[in-house]
């Protein structure tokens with residue numbers, strides 16, 4: 210089934226992406242390590258692969274859940290298949306271009322812009338398929354449909370905007386180029402957050418067995434704040450360039466509120482569950498719970514680094530990297546793992562037995578504990594670089610923050626191993642589940658009754 214193929218590809222992508230993250234960690238410590246694979250290449254490969262993981266699992270989930278759990282016949286399996294192949298082939302070309310030293314794009318998409326054409330095309334396939342499929346819905350949409358729809362549309366818009374640098378008017382003025390770049394990438398993150406938070410709320414409705422959590426005023430408040438944040442929330446990415454103060458302050462307030470509301474919805478939802486519901490989806494529940502804790506921890510960090518004084522000194526340091534990885538690992542990855550283990554445990558053929566569950570739980574703990582150490586080490590390194598050792602020569606500053614970078618790299622290895630344990634189980638089970646589905650009847654797959 211196409212959704213499961215996306216997910217399996219996502220699992221492989223993350224497993225490899227983690228490895229490149231660890232190589233990058235070693236390159237922090239030993240700049241000569243794998244000299245031929247420069248840090249710029251390692252970083253670009255790592256970031257592109259982990260971001261692809263987020264998209265692949267979110268997209269795969271939408272393709273999987275619509276027909277199997279939400280009673281929607283996918284408008285076109287063929288189109289979804291093309292989407293998959295386009296993603297895969299473009300992904301390989303992106304890797305080849307990085308490895309051969311051909312860059313050209315910006316930020317998280319540093320590859321030559323020509324490769325953006327198939328990405329746009331694949332997104333058109335996805336959007337068209339999604340909206341045609343959703344046209345079957347006659348009732349009012351629960352919030353996760355809105356989040357998915359908005360994520361799809363806004364990815365398209367913000368990704369287009371991220372290419373404005375190709376027009377000389379934007380490229381030739383540095384301030385304009387930076388504002389547009391940071392603005393579009395801030396909003397782009399907002400668009401994948403829509404897909405991921407939508408998935409998180411969807412999983413919450415499934416575990417509790419009813420759609421209430423996705424129909425409350427609070428859930429829609431989250432949606433509208435997220436939408437607002439997506440359109441205006443980028444402003445806290447642009448402290449260093451001149452822009453209106455009120456926009457930044459307002460945007461900052463909105464992004465913090467969004468995180469807080471998401472955290473609160475999941476928190477309240479947890480309180481409403483009964484023990485049997487938790488036991489039934491033990492692993493999925495754990496990952497969603499972990500995501501919730503990371504929401505609050507990231508909120509704390511985001512509050513601090515968005516204070517203009519701290520932002521000025523920490524911008525471009527490891528503290529900001531901690532913010533980016535804290536949210537992509539702690540929040541996005543945990544929600545997506547929750548989605549994977551929800552669907553794995555929901556189908557009888559792929560349910561985890563006691564031994565496998567234990568392995569996943571061990572992986573869960575290794576991942577979360579090492580993530581905490583990983584982020585604290587990064588924050589300390591960033592504070593050293595941006596605040597405490599600023600008056601020292603570069604070499605002396607690097608010497609002083611070295612213990613933190615060593616801790617970061619060691620914790621990174623543990624984090625990779627913990628996630629590998631979890632991903633290995635998921636990969637096998639997705640294969641079993643995929644193999645059990647009769648391809649000729651894939652539109653009819655229904656693993657679970659739609660909740661009321």
Ligand code: HEM
Pocket residue numbers: 223227229230231232233234237252255256259260527529530533534537538542617618621622624625
């Ligand atoms: C699910 C796992 C992971 C995700 C989602 C993730 C995500 C990211 C993201 C989004 C960035 C870009 C940060 C920025 O905006 O500058 C980044 C950079 C980086 N990550 Fe990861 N990461 C993961 C795991 C790891 C691991 C296990 C390591 C191992 C040490 C690692 C090492 C690095 C390094 C060295 C950088 C470059 C930092 C810099 O440019 O200074 N990552 N990662």
